[in-house]
Amino acid sequence: MDYLGPEKIIKKKKEFYMPCSHNFYKNPPQIVRGLMQYYYDNEGIQYLDFFSGVSVANCGHCNPEITCVTIEQLQTLQHTSTIYLTQPLVDLAEKMAEIMPGDIKRSFFCNSGSEAVEGAMLLARLYTQKEEFIYLEGGLHGRTYLSSNVIGIPMWRTDPFLDANKFHIALRPWKKDLNIDEAAKISLRDIELILEKRKGKIAGFIAEPIQGNGGIIVPPKWYFVEVKKLLEKYHSLLIIDEVQTGFARTGKMFAIENFDVVPDIMVVAKALGNGIPISAFCTSDRIANTFTKPSASTLGGNPVSSKTAIAVIEYIIKHELIEKASYLGNILKKGLESLKNKYGFIKEVRGIGLMLGVELDDDGSLTDLILEKMKDRGFIIGKNGLGRNVLAFQPPLVITVDDVFNILTNLDEVIKEVL
Numbered sequence: 001m002d003y004l005g006p007e008k009i010i011k012k013k014k015e016f017y018m019p020c021s022h023n024f025y026k027n028p029p030q031i032v033r034g035l036m037q038y039y040y041d042n043e044g045i046q047y048l049d050f051f052s053g054v055s056v057a058n059c060g061h062c063n064p065e066i067t068c069v070t071i072e073q074l075q076t077l078q079h080t081s082t083i084y085l086t087q088p089l090v091d092l093a094e095k096m097a098e099i100m101p102g103d104i105k106r107s108f109f110c111n112s113g114s115e116a117v118e119g120a121m122l123l124a125r126l127y128t129q130k131e132e133f134i135y136l137e138g139g140l141h142g143r144t145y146l147s148s149n150v151i152g153i154p155m156w157r158t159d160p161f162l163d164a165n166k167f168h169i170a171l172r173p174w175k176k177d178l179n180i181d182e183a184a185k186i187s188l189r190d191i192e193l194i195l196e197k198r199k200g201k202i203a204g205f206i207a208e209p210i211q212g213n214g215g216i217i218v219p220p221k222w223y224f225v226e227v228k229k230l231l232e233k234y235h236s237l238l239i240i241d242e243v244q245t246g247f248a249r250t251g252k253m254f255a256i257e258n259f260d261v262v263p264d265i266m267v268v269a270k271a272l273g274n275g276i277p278i279s280a281f282c283t284s285d286r287i288a289n290t291f292t293k294p295s296a297s298t299l300g301g302n303p304v305s306s307k308t309a310i311a312v313i314e315y316i317i318k319h320e321l322i323e324k325a326s327y328l329g330n331i332l333k334k335g336l337e338s339l340k341n342k343y344g345f346i347k348e349v350r351g352i353g354l355m356l357g358v359e360l361d362d363d364g365s366l367t368d369l370i371l372e373k374m375k376d377r378g379f380i381i382g383k384n385g386l387g388r389n390v391l392a393f394q395p396p397l398v399i400t401v402d403d404v405f406n407i408l409t410n411l412d413e414v415i416k417e418v419l
């Protein structure tokens with residue numbers, strides 16, 4: 001196969017694609033193939049992927065056990081729209097009810113995280129008959145209109161006309177140089193202040209259980225229980241965005257299960273399709289019963305994405321990816337913590353399971369250099385955080401112990417090189 005190669009792709013992208021789309025790396029490879037925890041570039045170089053295309057390929061890239069289901073469905077029936085009856089959609093909805101926490105039972109399928117977040121917000125408005133929302137500093141929930149209004153990261157707030165009168169930002173449960181419990185208490189007080197100030201107007205509070213783009217921020221265990229109590233007092237809903245955290249990544253099927261709370265509405269996407277576009281918002285019978293006016297998403301829950309998602313959930317269970325994420329996550333975290341003990345340049349190691357972040361004492365430039373040098377050694381890691389100085393480790397959950405030790409050894413050497 002003739003590949004264009006990185007230079008020509010960059011040139012074409014500059015000419016024909018929107019200039020808002022940026023890529024990692026000074027010298028990015030052309031990725032041409034994926035298989036489980038590996039990517040391959042146009043020169044046949046193998047990369048061990050520790051970012052999963054931003055938390056998507058939890059079951060590994062082009063996982064043969066899953067893609068064979070996708071391909072069979074592609075060759076049988078691709079699309080009907082929801083105005084006709086198909087079985088994969090209802091089978092997937094039933095499967096989702098089996099794995100969702102508490103009384104969450106009903107799903108609506110769409111195509112992207114943003115679309116599902118919009119649906120969740122619409123549902124909260126329908127149920128509460130209130131219009132406004134609270135969101136957290138450092139949160140990210142999408143880039144469509146409603147979802148952009150609840151982005152708590154300045155670099156992603158692109159729309160110049162976001163509505164600060166109806167969408168209220170609260171302090172997040174993390175603050176530099178402050179104990180996590182103290183920071184979470186401040187955040188809770190801030191949420192209460194807004195609920196009181198906008199009494200009778202707040203439909204819901206939306207948050208990621210662990211902030212992904214915001215720099216892998218994990219609230220203390222009690223945080224969401226207290227947030228939910230507050231919301232109940234003000235008759236507002238808890239919307240939990242599991243778009244990055246869902247499907248075994250944190251050693252639970254959903255990250256919110258680490259916090260002993262059942263949300264009113266859950267949003268999932270990314271890893272549900274393992275690379276095939278599908279997302280959902282899910283809720284209890286009680287809340288779903290207010291969503292009766294006609295709605296649809298033309299491609300949402302089409303037979304190909306629904307069959308794939310069922311195969312993904314079955315793969316996670318059959319191959320014990322929940323237990324694997326927990327076990328390997330602990331090993332990786334311990335390794336990263338010993339690097340922290342070695343280098344004062346590492347300020348904090350955060351996260352649960354295989355969703356880990358390493359905050360660096362850096363303005364972003366050394367973070368980029370580390371990413372580049374790791375890529376040159378054949379390792380893909382991510383970055384996030386408000387200062388773009390957090391190394392993100394969110395690998396496919398099919399990695400091995402050797403992969404973990406391998407990346408740790410190389411990271412150690414690269415940090416030594418750049419300091």
Ligand SMILES: Cc1ncc(COP(=O)(O)O)c(C=O)c1O
Pocket residue numbers: 054111112113114115117140141142143208212213241242243244269270
């Ligand atoms: C937590 C979270 N929610 C929502 C979204 C939006 O998802 P999508 O890009 O599929 O619209 C993202 C995307 O990065 C995300 O990380």
